[in-house]
Amino acid sequence: MEKKTLGAKGAACDPASYIDDRPGDGVFRLRRAVYGDPAVFEAELDRIFGRCWNYICHESQITAPGDYFATRIGRHPIFVIRGDDGAPRGFYDSCAHRGTRLTRRRKGNARTLTCRYHGWCFNAEGRCTLVRGGDEGYTREAMAALDTDLRPIAGLDVYKGFVFGCLDDAAGSLGDFLGDVRPFIDLIADQSPQGMEVLRGDSTYMMKANWKLQTENSTDGYHVASVHRNFATTLGYREQISGADGMAKTEASRILDLHNIGSGGYDLAGGHMINWSDRGNPRAAPLWDSRDELLKHHSEGKVRWLVERGQTVTVFPNLLLNDVASTCIRQWRPLAPDLTEIDTWCLAPIGEGAEQRRARIRKYEDFFFPSSLAVPDDVSAMEGAHDGSLAGGGWSEFALSRHTMIDGPDDAARELGVNVRTSNPGRESETPFYSFYREWLRRMERP
Numbered sequence: 001m002e003k004k005t006l007g008a009k010g011a012a013c014d015p016a017s018y019i020d021d022r023p024g025d026g027v028f029r030l031r032r033a034v035y036g037d038p039a040v041f042e043a044e045l046d047r048i049f050g051r052c053w054n055y056i057c058h059e060s061q062i063t064a065p066g067d068y069f070a071t072r073i074g075r076h077p078i079f080v081i082r083g084d085d086g087a088p089r090g091f092y093d094s095c096a097h098r099g100t101r102l103t104r105r106r107k108g109n110a111r112t113l114t115c116r117y118h119g120w121c122f123n124a125e126g127r128c129t130l131v132r133g134g135d136e137g138y139t140r141e142a143m144a145a146l147d148t149d150l151r152p153i154a155g156l157d158v159y160k161g162f163v164f165g166c167l168d169d170a171a172g173s174l175g176d177f178l179g180d181v182r183p184f185i186d187l188i189a190d191q192s193p194q195g196m197e198v199l200r201g202d203s204t205y206m207m208k209a210n211w212k213l214q215t216e217n218s219t220d221g222y223h224v225a226s227v228h229r230n231f232a233t234t235l236g237y238r239e240q241i242s243g244a245d246g247m248a249k250t251e252a253s254r255i256l257d258l259h260n261i262g263s264g265g266y267d268l269a270g271g272h273m274i275n276w277s278d279r280g281n282p283r284a285a286p287l288w289d290s291r292d293e294l295l296k297h298h299s300e301g302k303v304r305w306l307v308e309r310g311q312t313v314t315v316f317p318n319l320l321l322n323d324v325a326s327t328c329i330r331q332w333r334p335l336a337p338d339l340t341e342i343d344t345w346c347l348a349p350i351g352e353g354a355e356q357r358r359a360r361i362r363k364y365e366d367f368f369f370p371s372s373l374a375v376p377d378d379v380s381a382m383e384g385a386h387d388g389s390l391a392g393g394g395w396s397e398f399a400l401s402r403h404t405m406i407d408g409p410d411d412a413a414r415e416l417g418v419n420v421r422t423s424n425p426g427r428e429s430e431t432p433f434y435s436f437y438r439e440w441l442r443r444m445e446r447p
């Protein structure tokens with residue numbers, strides 16, 4: 001029987017019609033209208049963003065009582081604020097009086113949030129502490145009947161410093177949602193026994209393309225050698241004339257020398273996916289000097305992953321944790337079918353040495369910064385993909401290296417002791433995407 005989902009504005013959309021997934025025939029393709037169709041977009045806001053766990057911020061961005069971080073889950077403005085008891089809490093960012101947003105900035109500190117409109121005040125536990133003029137303006141009975149506190153979001157939880165929230169009481173636990181991506185998040189979170197910290201500075205930029213293209217691009221190892229050759233050759237020349245050496249060099253084997261290093265991609269189920277590659281020159285990694293210290297805390301196999309490999313970890317539906325030349329958190333939010341807002345931060349081990357920190361920041365600027373040598377090229381490619389998806393329909397192919405995919409873990413995954421749904425021994429393979437789009441379909445079809 002034909003299944004249909006209604007977009008929030010009532011237009012019909014049939015999610016299964018966008019995916020041609022025939023494992024027996026080696027076919028996996030996507031109807032290109034999936035990017036630009038407004039009915040799909042409305043249904044995604046409800047069925048994907050409204051129901052699953054969404055990354056909000058890193059704990060290091062809200063360390064003191066009153067520290068808050070404001071963002072959106074789907075269309076809903078929300079914020080997280082740390083209470084006097086040290087616990088972070090999540091609320092809809094909407095005044096209990098007539099709905100004005102309470103946060104003035106992206107992040108800040110406020111022991112009391114005062115609404116700019118009529119002056120109601122709220123504490124970090126979400127309690128209303130002042131209804132201005134309320135003693136005269138309401139009878140005692142009317143005041144008692146008012147619902148003056150902030151509305152908490154349905155769920156807030158933290159995994160290894162990464163704060164997630166959800167709007168659906170039936171979302172299940174964060175641990176179950178993250179599933180088998182957790183040991184790969186650990187490769188980002190466990191780089192220092194003291195933990196990780198987001199460095200100062202926020203960068204936000206816009207892309208005239210659908211949000212799913214950014215999710216795809218995060219795991220797409222296939223574009224790296226074509227789109228980022230400019231990055232690798234420019235840096236190579238810069239390093240040649242500057243004489244940069246050791247950690248100051250950028251390790252670019254994944255771009256220039258992919259066929260001589262180990263690499264691969266995993267379908268982690270649940271919509272999560274990664275690709276990885278060995279570092280041709282691991283001494284260029286800022287973490288190289290921490291190797292002995294890391295071996296005191298982790299297995300040899302995990303330290304090999306931490307120091308000698310780079311990975312891009314994509315958490316469903318809109319979070320990328322990246323550890324290649326440098327370390328980066330990237331998150332993107334859908335604003336319209338063809339408009340996506342993207343945030344990026346540099347994440348670093350707490351207590352790392354000055355040389356490592358300098359190298360990490362310089363390499364972050366080179367590759368991840370909005371005006372870097374890489375991000376504009378990615379954005380241009382994704383905007384081109386979105387625009388081209390409007391050209392008379394058609395299907396996008398996701399079957400590169402389908403024939404080398406195996407069920408379960410490969411040797412590298414076994415070295416880390418992790419479970420994966422499928423492995424592929426090439427970073428350019430397109431099979432990890434099956435995780436994302438199968439989970440997309442499962443959620444879009446759920447009543």
Ligand code: FES
Pocket residue numbers: 095096097098099100115116117118119120
């Ligand atoms: S809308 Fe906030 S006090 Fe009126």
Ligand SMILES: [Fe+2]
Pocket residue numbers: 217223224227228374378
């Ligand atoms: Fe890229």
